Amino acid sequence: MACKDPEVDLWTVPLVALNVRVRKQLGLYLNPRSTVAPDWMAVAEAMGCTYLEMKNYESCVNPTKAVLEDWQARCSDATVGKLLSILSDEVERKDIVEDLRPLIDEDVRKYLDNQKKKAEPPLQVPEVDSCLPRTPERFGITLEDDPEGAPELFDAFICYCQSDFEFVHEMIRELEQTECRLKLCVFDRDVLPGSCVWTITSELIEKRCKRMVVVVSDEYLDSDACDFQTKFALSLCPGARNKRLIPVKYKPMTKPFPSILRFLTICDYTKPLTQSWFWVRLAKALSLP
Template sequence: MATNAPSQDTEGENYDTIPARHLGVQTRKKLALWLNPPRVGGTNWEELADEMGFEYIEIENFKMKDSPMYEVLHVWSLKENATIGHLIEMLKSIERFDVLEEIQSSLAKDISKYRERSSSPMPVQVPDVSPSNYPNLPTTSELHGITLQDDPEGVHKELFDAYVCYCKQDRDFVLKMVERLEREQAGPGGRRLKLCMDDRDLIPGTAYLPVTAELIENRCKRMVVVLSPEFLTSPECDFQTKYAMSLSPGAKKQRLIPVMYKQIEVPQLLRFVTVIDYVKEELKSWFWVRLAKALSRP
């Protein structure tokens, strides 16, 4: 095992401004290859996950995955303060200089690609719609004007009680949920709840993953997860659930509300969160009141 610090190329620059989500596939695979195996008297992915701020119950859940390190990286890299510089410092902290040396070449490629994208000029616009030719033409940043009621200038941002994470196959149930909670089931003081539903509230043409991450983190107090067999095979639902969970480690903020719409085995990530059951007939009479109460909490 190498015991020396990594070369000057890795150590000599500050990478704290480069988001960890720009780590490439090869770098992630190498980290998993070197940190997944247990090390007698040494450190592996568990110590790194602890450095990243994951709690005991989360680390125990990661152990159920085929590649715990790859899963840890995926969830951690979605966090706002996760940077390549931070990752390097954590690997030093657990004294895995050998891993730093192994990923050095692939990490350099990731950083180079990031800088190329960051420094690339914006595409030339068609003259007819260029802002220079039309000074009054509204301009919208990526995360402004993403819902129908948003102010394109970013002054007013539409807020919601909950974001609904669901598969398209379950849309009919979600429409029923919106009908019941927004029009029939009142919250405290008679206030109607407000849900965020992709098909209804998002403006077409926006970048889906960044926009939904913005909504989940900053625009919605909670997220309702509609569980069904289709949910288990949806990459979009997988991303949204893991992202919301990363914002509330250990479910301390009671941010996720899983709804069992069709009978499935609850995903490992959600097994320590109370599920509201819509499958059992004897529970349906209480279902909407319980869900409304959960979404109405401060």
């Protein structure tokens, strides 16, 4: 639940209140260099960074993260309110503020709650809980999971919408049932029913799958699940430094290609002249360590 208390002055809340999730999301918006919208360099300049400092940030994997950490360390006025003011007023990135405000408000609420708890005297615990060790929160989520062994791992998580399932079947035939012998995580086939979709999806993408293949189509653009999966995967690899996410276009589109994926190399099945190389290229990319 977002923090909606009008009495909370964000200008007094230190930047440390923002957790890793929000900082990763800021990196997704600001790290890619853009000639259209102000990027991390504009934010760094507004925070008072020098030319030499910004040149040094350019060599970072996540320059936005480095800028925020340095600003937080050196400036006493590095607050959540000041950051929002810079984004909205000084660099004119109100789109970022609008998209991330619910997450930011939630972090602020949690931070203030934690500060309040620290100020309260500790409670005396009358007795120790002697119940048996609890079962791990997420085990047995896929068909091949062994509750007493290692969790099932995959070469790639397939992000798709239901209307593209025929192409997913072809992908299974070409990548799993040939000499490629890759192991794909197809949600409708491999995940056991009864668990929270968002929790299980995050677990699979982050901890069980080396990469994620995004089947991009007009229908994909309207899918909330695909949008969540794509943004979550991108948050794990800002700037796509480790080739974790691979977009696949298998049919012509009438809508614009998603801007969040435009900086990634696409595996295009719609080009007749290169179609014979499609599966070889995709299999090789998924086979990398």
